Each structure stands twice: as structure tokens, then as C-alpha cells.
Amino acid sequence: MFTRQDAIDLDANDPLAKYRERFIFADSEVCYLDGNSLGRLPKSTVESINTFLIEGWGTKIVDGWAEWIDKAETTGDLIGRAALGAAAGQTLAMDTTSVNFYRLVRAAISARPGRRTIITDEANFPTDRYIMQGIADELDLNLVVIPNDLQPHAAGEEFSDELVTTEILKPYLTEDVALVTLSVVAYRSGALHDVKEITDLVRESGALMVWDASHAVGAVDLQFDRNGVDLAVGCTYKYGNSGPGSPAWLYVSKRIQSEIQMPIQGWFAQRNQFLMGSKFEQTEGMRGFQIASPSIVGLLCIDEGFGMIEEASISAINKKASKGTEMMIELFDQWLAPLGFELVTPRDSTRRGGHISIYHPAAAQIARGLRDDMKVIPDYRAPNSIRLAISPLATSYVEVFEGFERIRDYTISEKLKDLDISGVKVS
Ligand SMILES: Cc1ncc(COP(=O)(O)O)c(C=O)c1O
Missing domain, CATH: 3.90.1150.10 (Aspartate Aminotransferase, domain 1)
Structure with missing residues (x-):
């Protein structure tokens, strides 16, 4: 008892x-008991944002950009260090999980030319499934959805815990598969996938794996570098306590950065950004995956939330x-x-x-x-x-x-x- x-x-x-x-x-x-939807507000965030408004934006106005311009990278590195087990130069904090997910999936498909099948599971978060459907239609690809919805499919069947194991995944991994994507923690059942085993299996098949870690980040010790993860996205507003609509993040392992091309070529990814050149030339490192101006208020909220995770x-x-x-x-x-x-x-x-x-x-x-x-x-x-x-x-x-x-x-x-x-x- x-x-x-x-x-x-x-x-x-x-x-x-x-x-x-x-x-x-x-x-x-x-x-x-809903910190997996939206975390609570840290007191230090109130102070940090007030200070920024008065002493940052309010005082420095446009000159402030001199210190804010690289903030998607520095805050990304903090998320990587504090919660992802990721060395510097692999994580960017920006935009939303959905938009980052679209970009990484598109980029991964382009990095596997000739392969025309993409895979996810029925239990995946709706935005991921919808984006996969949209991309399959856009590029005329074969979308395979592994049936693991937790509602019983037939009379007498038990509830599923929604876990996709390597045994379940293996038969789907033909030579035509470009990409597999799953959530690290299933948003409904709460089941945690074996990230390393699944990533290894997918890599062996020649495909790329994109993980959505939104329901895991800040609660699970992800160890992306150690687990050999290639590509991942996630949010910051759940266990990251960074506030409603705070910027999301994306992770691209150093190992495959040279293979990955973002589907949107924005000015923040341009070599010598402020020379405003006539032709796009992607700059090196994670900055080459950024599209546009970061939300500084949002990133400062992340600094407080993930700063506390790093400390703890x-x-x-x-x-x-x-x-x-x-x-x-x-x-x-x-x-x-x-x-x-x-x-x-x-x-x-x-x-x-x-x-x-x-x-x-x-x-x-x-x-x-x-x-x-x-x-x-x-x-x-x-x-x-x-x-x-x-x-x-x-x-x-x-x-x-x-x-x-x-x-x-x-x-x-x-x-x-x-x-x-x-x-x-x-x-
Ligand atoms: C697993 C997962 N993926 C994606 C999203 C969507 O996030 P966003 O609204 O930042 O695109 C959520 C939101 O809760 C989520 O839980």
C-alpha cells in the first residue's frame, strides 16, 4: 500500500x-499533472524577459542585433548540452516542431534519391502524420503507416502500448525506403522507443531516421551523440518549461551535415549574410540550416527553462x-x-x-x-x-x-x- x-x-x-x-x-x-503539454513558468523567466524588454530591445533597439544575431545557435547548443546529449554545433533553436519536422523529412528524402517509400506509425503525433501525408502527395511517394493505434483493431484484441520494436519495423525496411520517422515517446501511451536499436536498424537498411522527441525532451536522457542519432526535432514548452509557443529545435548530427540541404534557402543560411549577395551559397555548420530571424524573447525563455535543466x-x-x-x-x-x-x-x-x-x-x-x-x-x-x-x-x-x-x-x-x-x- x-x-x-x-x-x-x-x-x-x-x-x-x-x-x-x-x-x-x-x-x-x-x-x-499536465506538464507534458505545457510546463510551468519559472520565476527567473519573468525577470529575464522584463530585463530584455527594458534594457535590451527598449534601450539598444536595432543595435541589439549585434548580440542577438547568433542566438538560435547558442540557445540550440544549450538545449543540446542540457537535454539532448549533443555536442555543440548540431542543434538550432527556431520555428516550430512542425516546420522543423517538414524540413528535416524533406531534406532526408532528398538525401536518398531513387528511394520512394517513407514510413511512420499510426500512433505518431497528428502533425507528423499529416505532414508525412502531405509530403507523400507532393512528391508522389509511397507512405507506409505501421498499424499500432492503441484502440483495438479487432474484437478480442488488447490495447496496444504503441511501441514499435525492431522486430516490428524490420519487415518494412526494403531497399526502397528513404526515411523512417517515429516519436521517441508516444504522445498517448507514453511508451519510450529504443532510439539506438531502431536508428541502427534503419541506418543498416540505407534509410535515414528522423526522431520527434517532443514528449521526451527534458524528461528522458536522450544521449543523441552516443546513440548515433542522425536527425531529430522537438519542442521546448513541455518538460523544457519555456512557455507556450516557445521556439522548437532541430538536431542534425555532424556526421551527416554535409548530406543535408534544407528545402527553404533563407538569408540566415547564406555565407556572409550581410553582403546580401545575389546568389544563395549555404554557409558551413548549423547556421546553414537556419532560415530567418530568431524570436529573441522565445529564445530567452528557453535559456531559463533549459538552463535549469542543465543545472539540475x-x-x-x-x-x-x-x-x-x-x-x-x-x-x-x-x-x-x-x-x-x-x-x-x-x-x-x-x-x-x-x-x-x-x-x-x-x-x-x-x-x-x-x-x-x-x-x-x-x-x-x-x-x-x-x-x-x-x-x-x-x-x-x-x-x-x-x-x-x-x-x-x-x-x-x-x-x-x-x-x-x-x-x-x-x-
Ligand atoms: C510529438 C509532437 N510533435 C509535434 C508537435 C507540434 O508542435 P508544434 O506546434 O511546435 O509544431 C507536438 C505538440 O505537442 C508534439 O507533441
Whole structure:
């Protein structure tokens, strides 16, 4: 039996506990379990942005560009160092994940001429799937979608944990495949792919692998350099705590930078940018992958969020994410399984990120009620899943414990008793 005292003890022994007070808590009674959608606001971000507005933009005006011009690279290097296990000169912080994803996928396809098949999985994040569909139509390619949606495909089938293993992927890897793309952590089930094994397998087949690490970055120790990753994208606003719409990042391994050509040739990628030459000539290194003016306010928010990750260390953060999701699964078994919830996240802690996903036929109503009546912020995904996250720097174990207590209490409360959930299939 996992008790409140166990959660209190975990907090007392948590080396990251001190970071919690560095975030803004507008309502201390709220259990915020949605850090996998949007992280909390660091206090230092408020200070940094205010200072920039008054002393940076406000004072220096256009002269400020002298110090801001390379900021996509320096902030990119910080993200690489703090969270990706990437040496300098391989990460850029810019634009959105979707736009960066489009660029890397297009560039990877061009780097494998003659190959006409591209692969993703059904469980991938919608923007990735839609962009892949668009590119397949645009270039008349064969798009293969591995069937692993967690809803059962046939009667009697179990929920899928959405993991694509090398055994599942291997039969798809013909000589016609240019590119495979998956999410490091599946956005719904929370399953964590074996990045190294899959990248190695795809490389052996002659194709390129693009990873979307949006749901992993800042919770999982990614070690891109060590794992031999070639291409990856991700966001900064979830476990990176960098704010809504903060710039995303892209990673291009030094190993393949000379093979990669961006589909948009913008002026920031031009050699001797301010000579404003008549013909495009791509400059060396990561700057050659940048398109245009970076959002300085956004990048400064990233500096605060990822600066804190660097200080705390991604390995300590990853340990807390594992411990926190393990505690959630214990509480799930203790309180929620008997109430008709199902767990779809892997129980193996090496195969999870910072969130778990649970199913219930009345998930939509429960998620609504938790927000309206119980001061718990979960994340609801149609048709019937609730995602619950621990954001290791901002969330305490007691906050998670109380959140689960309230989910239990709300589900057995009178309010749900009259709900007609017949006809909604749980398993
Ligand atoms: C896995 C994944 N990819 C891409 C995106 C889209 O990000 P953006 O809106 O920055 O393009 C998200 C957003 O949550 C995501 O979770």
C-alpha cells in the first residue's frame, strides 16, 4: 500500500525538490499533472524577459542585433548540452516542431534519391502524420503507416502500448525506403522507443531516421551523440518549461551535415549574410540550416527553462521521471484499476517517459470534472484516455499523490454514478 507518508518521504529525499520553489504557483491547491503539454513558468523567466524588454530591445533597439544575431545557435547548443546529449554545433533553436519536422523529412528524402517509400506509425503525433501525408502527395511517394493505434483493431484484441520494436519495423525496411520517422515517446501511451536499436536498424537498411522527441525532451536522457542519432526535432514548452509557443529545435548530427540541404534557402543560411549577395551559397555548420530571424524573447525563455535543466542534470531529472511514473502506476493499481481504468503505458520503467496514460469509458467526463470540481489538471485525449505527468523540476511527489487521490474520489463520487457509459468499449 502506497501512502501519503511514502510520498512525503520521497519528497524529503528528492535531490530536485529545491527546484519547485523556482516556479510560479498561482493557486497552491491545484495538482498540475499536465506538464507534458505545457510546463510551468519559472520565476527567473519573468525577470529575464522584463530585463530584455527594458534594457535590451527598449534601450539598444536595432543595435541589439549585434548580440542577438547568433542566438538560435547558442540557445540550440544549450538545449543540446542540457537535454539532448549533443555536442555543440548540431542543434538550432527556431520555428516550430512542425516546420522543423517538414524540413528535416524533406531534406532526408532528398538525401536518398531513387528511394520512394517513407514510413511512420499510426500512433505518431497528428502533425507528423499529416505532414508525412502531405509530403507523400507532393512528391508522389509511397507512405507506409505501421498499424499500432492503441484502440483495438479487432474484437478480442488488447490495447496496444504503441511501441514499435525492431522486430516490428524490420519487415518494412526494403531497399526502397528513404526515411523512417517515429516519436521517441508516444504522445498517448507514453511508451519510450529504443532510439539506438531502431536508428541502427534503419541506418543498416540505407534509410535515414528522423526522431520527434517532443514528449521526451527534458524528461528522458536522450544521449543523441552516443546513440548515433542522425536527425531529430522537438519542442521546448513541455518538460523544457519555456512557455507556450516557445521556439522548437532541430538536431542534425555532424556526421551527416554535409548530406543535408534544407528545402527553404533563407538569408540566415547564406555565407556572409550581410553582403546580401545575389546568389544563395549555404554557409558551413548549423547556421546553414537556419532560415530567418530568431524570436529573441522565445529564445530567452528557453535559456531559463533549459538552463535549469542543465543545472539540475538530465540524468537526475530522468531518475525522478522514472520514480514518479512508478509511483503513479502503484497508485493506479491500488485505486484506479478497481474503478474500471486500464493502464496503457509500459510497466517497464526503461520504456517510459514522464507521463502515463490511463483509459476509462468516461474519461472525457472525468477529466472535465477533475478540472471543474477537484482542482486537478490532467490531460484528456479523445476518445477515452487521460494522461498524467510528473514534470520533475516543478512537480512534487505529494502533488502527484493528491492528484491521484482526487481522481479516485471523483470517479466514485455521486456525479459519475448516473452517467450512461453503456456502449463505450473499454477493452
Ligand atoms: C510529438 C509532437 N510533435 C509535434 C508537435 C507540434 O508542435 P508544434 O506546434 O511546435 O509544431 C507536438 C505538440 O505537442 C508534439 O507533441
